[in-house]
Amino acid sequence: MSLFHWKSFSKKLCLYSWKDWRRLCSKVPLDIHKRSSSVADKTSSSFLSDVDNDKPVDKEFIRNFSIIAHVDHGKSTLADRLLQFTGTIAPEKFRDQYLDNMDIERERGITIKMRAARLWYRSKDGSRYLLNLIDTPGHVDFSYEVSRSLAAVEGCLLVVDASQGVQAQTIANVDLALENNLEIVPVLNKVDLTTAEPDKVCQEISQVIGIDASRAVRASAKFGIGVEEILEEIVHLIPPPKGQVEASLQALIFDSYFDPYRGVVVFVRVKNGEIRTGMKIRFMATGVEHSVEQVGILTPDEVVRTSGVLSCGEVGFIKAGIKSLHDAPVGDTITGCDNPTQEPLQGYKPAKSMVFCGLYPADSATLFENLRAALERLSLNDSSISFQPESSSVLGKGFRVGFLGMLHMEVVKERLKREYELELLTSAPSVVYKFRNFKGEYFMESNPSKIPNDARHFEEPFVKLDIVCPDQFNGTILELCQNHRASLEDMRYVSNGRILLKFLIPLAEVLTNFYDHVKSRTRGFGSMDYEFHSYRPSDLVKLDIAVAGDVVEGLSCVVHRDQAYIKGKEIIEKLKQYIPRHQFKVVLQAMISTKVIASDFIQPLRKDVLAKCYGGDVSRKKKLLERQKEGKEKLRQLGKVRLSPEAFAAVIAQKF
Numbered sequence: 001m002s003l004f005h006w007k008s009f010s011k012k013l014c015l016y017s018w019k020d021w022r023r024l025c026s027k028v029p030l031d032i033h034k035r036s037s038s039v040a041d042k043t044s045s046s047f048l049s050d051v052d053n054d055k056p057v058d059k060e061f062i063r064n065f066s067i068i069a070h071v072d073h074g075k076s077t078l079a080d081r082l083l084q085f086t087g088t089i090a091p092e093k094f095r096d097q098y099l100d101n102m103d104i105e106r107e108r109g110i111t112i113k114m115r116a117a118r119l120w121y122r123s124k125d126g127s128r129y130l131l132n133l134i135d136t137p138g139h140v141d142f143s144y145e146v147s148r149s150l151a152a153v154e155g156c157l158l159v160v161d162a163s164q165g166v167q168a169q170t171i172a173n174v175d176l177a178l179e180n181n182l183e184i185v186p187v188l189n190k191v192d193l194t195t196a197e198p199d200k201v202c203q204e205i206s207q208v209i210g211i212d213a214s215r216a217v218r219a220s221a222k223f224g225i226g227v228e229e230i231l232e233e234i235v236h237l238i239p240p241p242k243g244q245v246e247a248s249l250q251a252l253i254f255d256s257y258f259d260p261y262r263g264v265v266v267f268v269r270v271k272n273g274e275i276r277t278g279m280k281i282r283f284m285a286t287g288v289e290h291s292v293e294q295v296g297i298l299t300p301d302e303v304v305r306t307s308g309v310l311s312c313g314e315v316g317f318i319k320a321g322i323k324s325l326h327d328a329p330v331g332d333t334i335t336g337c338d339n340p341t342q343e344p345l346q347g348y349k350p351a352k353s354m355v356f357c358g359l360y361p362a363d364s365a366t367l368f369e370n371l372r373a374a375l376e377r378l379s380l381n382d383s384s385i386s387f388q389p390e391s392s393s394v395l396g397k398g399f400r401v402g403f404l405g406m407l408h409m410e411v412v413k414e415r416l417k418r419e420y421e422l423e424l425l426t427s428a429p430s431v432v433y434k435f436r437n438f439k440g441e442y443f444m445e446s447n448p449s450k451i452p453n454d455a456r457h458f459e460e461p462f463v464k465l466d467i468v469c470p471d472q473f474n475g476t477i478l479e480l481c482q483n484h485r486a487s488l489e490d491m492r493y494v495s496n497g498r499i500l501l502k503f504l505i506p507l508a509e510v511l512t513n514f515y516d517h518v519k520s521r522t523r524g525f526g527s528m529d530y531e532f533h534s535y536r537p538s539d540l541v542k543l544d545i546a547v548a549g550d551v552v553e554g555l556s557c558v559v560h561r562d563q564a565y566i567k568g569k570e571i572i573e574k575l576k577q578y579i580p581r582h583q584f585k586v587v588l589q590a591m592i593s594t595k596v597i598a599s600d601f602i603q604p605l606r607k608d609v610l611a612k613c614y615g616g617d618v619s620r621k622k623k624l625l626e627r628q629k630e631g632k633e634k635l636r637q638l639g640k641v642r643l644s645p646e647a648f649a650a651v652i653a654q655k656f
């Protein structure tokens with residue numbers, strides 16, 4: 001075991017006290033797999049042999065649901081247990097986080113993409129049910145995935161960590177579920193922890209979310225406790241899908257990806273009618289028509305149905321020789337060309353890039369084209385990435401790329417490095433600013449160096465920010481938010497001792513290290529969530545940085561007027577450490593338009609021109625010094641200072 005893995009393993013061991021271990025060992029079956037497969041023998045496996053996945057299922061016996069929760073409350077672990085318990089995955093094939101199949105997801109232990117899987121479950125009432133499960137990400141950057149999954153189901157499991165209680169994203173996800181009129185089934189997870197307080201958390205759920213949680217299943221996804229009860233709740237509380245098989249086809253696209261060999265694979269939920277192989281379908285938003293080549297189900301592997309039918313209420317995939325993801329946008333409705341519906345289903349707003357930064361290959365000449373190809377391929381499967389070419393005097397040719405948030409940006413950068421072997425330099429992340437030019441025309445721009453000097457009336461994106469934390473940290477959180485230009489909108493108790501604070505805050509302020517500050521100020525007990533609210537006017541200015549008289553593109557940024565001097569000074573100090581001394585004096589300036597607000601300089605190298613002048617006439621010495629001064633002045637006017645990419649990266653790192 002590597003040192004790293006050993007460290008994290010031993011850290012996990014230390015989380016349990018001896019009492020914990022004794023309690024766990026006596027109560028919890030250690031071999032989860034054995035336990036779940038033995039129950040599966042009783043309930044599922046015995047009847048899985050006669051399951052016909054090829055035929056559509058009577059919708060009275062279908063339950064479609066998502067699993068939603070705050071980050072790390074145990075969604076993927078619970079999905080694993082449900083897959084095991086129902087015998088969906090053969091024991092020899094099983095691995096933890098089964099539905100998270102991207103390397104980055106497994107290494108970081110986070111879900112980035114939603115995943116669907118169908119499970120068969122024989123209920124205690126004797127009937128056999130088909131459960132379509134959609135596991136969703138918890139991180140705020142990917143909440144778009146959650147809202148997509150919720151439009152495709154009738155209910156959701158709301159997983160709440162019984163030791164942490166209701167957190168900011170629990171509330172945000174419940175709001176999404178309520179918007180979609182879904183049946184919410186609460187589950188109190190991690191009851192194996194000694195710090196678990198299920199009764200208190202039950203009260204919190206009722207108080208904050210307004211749903212009755214008295215019957216909530218008390219579960220431990222880690223140790224397989226309460227899994228059968230959860231399945232019973234799904235079957236009895238979540239309604240079967242509505243819709244008519246005889247009606248015109250209406251199928252909602254909730255996800256899709258591009259396969260270089262098979263074209264676009266579209267994941268759908270059939271709301272009305274049925275999709276059959278060979279039929280002509282129309283994508284209502286784009287008007288594009290195709291013939292269905294294959295339909296199939298997600299077991300979670302893609303299995304083609306030889307019967308060629310996907311019927312009302314079912315979740316599955318279709319392939320129709322589609323070449324571009326833009327022809328089959330997520331959220332669009334598919335209908336039949338012969339008997340089309342007039343009413344498209346309610347779709348989703350397209351995912352919008354919120355954070356932008358420049359990506360430049362370290363060896364720009366050869367790798368620029370590779371970067372373009374890599375971004376094109378990535379954006380085929382991730383429509384929230386946007387990019388366009390840009391160039392910088394320091395970093396050469398690159399692309400300005402838009403992301404959903406900072407984690408999304410990191411994930412994309414990591415994928416570019418691993419999958420395409422691209423070492424990249426990044427310019428400072430920025431949001432999209434709105435401003436007016438001197439003619440009064442409105443513009444939107446994410447690259448601060450492209451904002452003209454006469455820009456005025458700046459507006460920036462604001463987000464609704466929710467922070468949940470113990471009430472003893474109320475003061476420090478208010479102070480933090482005030483320092484980041486937030487305004488308090490509401491404050492209420494979630495439970496005895498924990499509060500929910502609601503703010504309006506500029507997005508640019510929460511992007512960088514803000515979550516770390518919340519965590520450290522609340523000793524790890526605080527959680528936050530945010531969503532876009534609106535563009536609002538702010539007293540912003542464009543800050544330029546000039547080195548030896550030349551403005552350095554890529555170091556420009558938009559800052560609040562009150563922060564401009566401090567920011568400018570910080571950047572200049574950092575540059576001073578990285579720019580080597582030259583023959584001439586290098587002046588460093590921070591400027592708003594043409595007005596210098598902070599400046600410093602790097603001393604020139606000095607050659608002792610009098611060294612060889614032993615004794616001699618004083619006027620001769622003066623002449624030599626005079627000539628040296630003139631030469632340096634000339635150099636200062638003509639000389640250029642090349643900023644190394646390392647200096648650039650260091651300044652960016654401290655700026656954000």
Ligand SMILES: Nc1nc2c(ncn2[C@@H]2O[C@H](COP(=O)(O)OP(=O)(O)OP(=O)(O)O)[C@@H](O)[C@H]2O)c(=O)[nH]1
Pocket residue numbers: 069070071072073074075076077078109110111112136137138139189190191192193219220221222223
């Ligand atoms: N003690 C205990 N730990 C659990 C339980 N369920 C999950 N965990 C642990 O909690 C951590 C997070 O679990 P995940 O299943 O990855 O959580 P998630 O909600 O899917 O996380 P995201 O996808 O990143 O939002 C992991 O270390 C799990 O082992 C449980 O019932 N008891």
